[in-house]
Amino acid sequence: MTSAAVLILAACSQSPDEVILTGTNPIITGQFTADPTARVFEGKIYMYPSHDIPSVITHHDGSAWFSMPDYHVFSSEDLTSWTDHGVILRQEDVPWGKPDAYAMWAPDCVQKDGKYYFYFPDATAAGWGFGIGVAVSDKPAGPFVPQEKPIQGVAGIDPCVLVDDDGKAYIYWSGMGLRGCRLADNMLELEGDQVRLDEPLPEGFKEGPFAFKRNGRYYLTYPWVRKDTEALAYAMSDNPLGPFEYKGIIMKESPTGCWTNHHSLVEYKGEWYLFYHHNDYSPHFDKNRSARIDRVCFNYDGTIQEVVPTLRGVGSVKATSIVHLDRYSSIDGARIEYVDTADYFKGWKTVFAKAGDNVSFNELDFGRKSPKDITLCVKAPEGGRIALTAGNTAEFNIPSCEEWIEITCRMPFKVKNMHNIKVRLVSDTEIEIDWITFK
Numbered sequence: 001m002t003s004a005a006v007l008i009l010a011a012c013s014q015s016p017d018e019v020i021l022t023g024t025n026p027i028i029t030g031q032f033t034a035d036p037t038a039r040v041f042e043g044k045i046y047m048y049p050s051h052d053i054p055s056v057i058t059h060h061d062g063s064a065w066f067s068m069p070d071y072h073v074f075s076s077e078d079l080t081s082w083t084d085h086g087v088i089l090r091q092e093d094v095p096w097g098k099p100d101a102y103a104m105w106a107p108d109c110v111q112k113d114g115k116y117y118f119y120f121p122d123a124t125a126a127g128w129g130f131g132i133g134v135a136v137s138d139k140p141a142g143p144f145v146p147q148e149k150p151i152q153g154v155a156g157i158d159p160c161v162l163v164d165d166d167g168k169a170y171i172y173w174s175g176m177g178l179r180g181c182r183l184a185d186n187m188l189e190l191e192g193d194q195v196r197l198d199e200p201l202p203e204g205f206k207e208g209p210f211a212f213k214r215n216g217r218y219y220l221t222y223p224w225v226r227k228d229t230e231a232l233a234y235a236m237s238d239n240p241l242g243p244f245e246y247k248g249i250i251m252k253e254s255p256t257g258c259w260t261n262h263h264s265l266v267e268y269k270g271e272w273y274l275f276y277h278h279n280d281y282s283p284h285f286d287k288n289r290s291a292r293i294d295r296v297c298f299n300y301d302g303t304i305q306e307v308v309p310t311l312r313g314v315g316s317v318k319a320t321s322i323v324h325l326d327r328y329s330s331i332d333g334a335r336i337e338y339v340d341t342a343d344y345f346k347g348w349k350t351v352f353a354k355a356g357d358n359v360s361f362n363e364l365d366f367g368r369k370s371p372k373d374i375t376l377c378v379k380a381p382e383g384g385r386i387a388l389t390a391g392n393t394a395e396f397n398i399p400s401c402e403e404w405i406e407i408t409c410r411m412p413f414k415v416k417n418m419h420n421i422k423v424r425l426v427s428d429t430e431i432e433i434d435w436i437t438f439k
């Protein structure tokens, strides 16, 4: 197929943009989003994740395996409302790729001289393992046109590209170790020798390098298997191609069993964020993952403070939206469970079982007008009583209900602007809350 034909195909096949509103973790609902690379283009955050689907591929040991047929791109101005711009590249569209390999693993996208270069791994049709391809666009959300061939001289996965302040670009990938190389000015070819970057680092590098520059120092961050699963670690250097010196851990291994973690760091509106993934919507199969965001802080010497994963995430949440208390900032006694274990995308509920159980949800934005009502989506077989604190505290009766119902109560006090709220069970009867909202 010619490049022009691919361009038309890609343009026609983009579905209308869909807006997803969360502000909490995971950030995208209704589909899996793994390996999130975040970039700032045109004043917005663009997230280029890979796209897990329920497994259609088996590994050589017969187990269900990563199945990744295409890429979507998402953008946001506030890290709460995400626009899904649809599919930007499919496995069938890659001229050199195996069209049914479901091997479109972790990508990256950078901008240079007004063009957007999307770097992605794929299994080669020629059968020599993974190659890394480039698809080019005039816009961050595509349409992207893949090159006829993968980057020559690269065998591996998980490309990351750093465009330095002087315009020179470097590519990093995982293939027989962690490798780096200068990219030619056309962004499509290697220039110069490949360098092994993992050799001075503690053993256990596997995949997923992400490089960036801050205050003149180069950071090489990577998933690190120091024990059984992936933590996120980092090293620093004064040069883009090292040598890099190991500095520490950015995020510990997941305690709940997602083997992989894959990440990127980005500065947006003066704050730094870590994008990473976890199998939130797929508790029994860790190859269906979802993107998350948490804040990152640097020390004065440029070292990175460890990030503790949160469910609250980083987005500003409006009190008038559907507020999921199960994405809490802190919890005491209450339990979080899936609403429907037959459909994990329905999300979670908070279960308050005994008097005193409570959850807090930080930075809920009530805006300038105090709400008149609170609506709760609840299930409470014996009924009960809860207390809401948002500046003031008030108690509400919950009627007995075996199934989910929405109840609306008058707000007995005024509340405006940003508040940390707390919901506490007053009665000793079990109450489940799916969500609350204020009107």
Ligand code: FUB
Residues within 6 Å of the ligand: 034, 035, 050, 066, 105, 106, 157, 158, 207, 208, 260, 261, 262
């Ligand atoms: O998503 C497939 C692979 O899993 C990625 O390429 C790795 O970094 C790991 O997240």
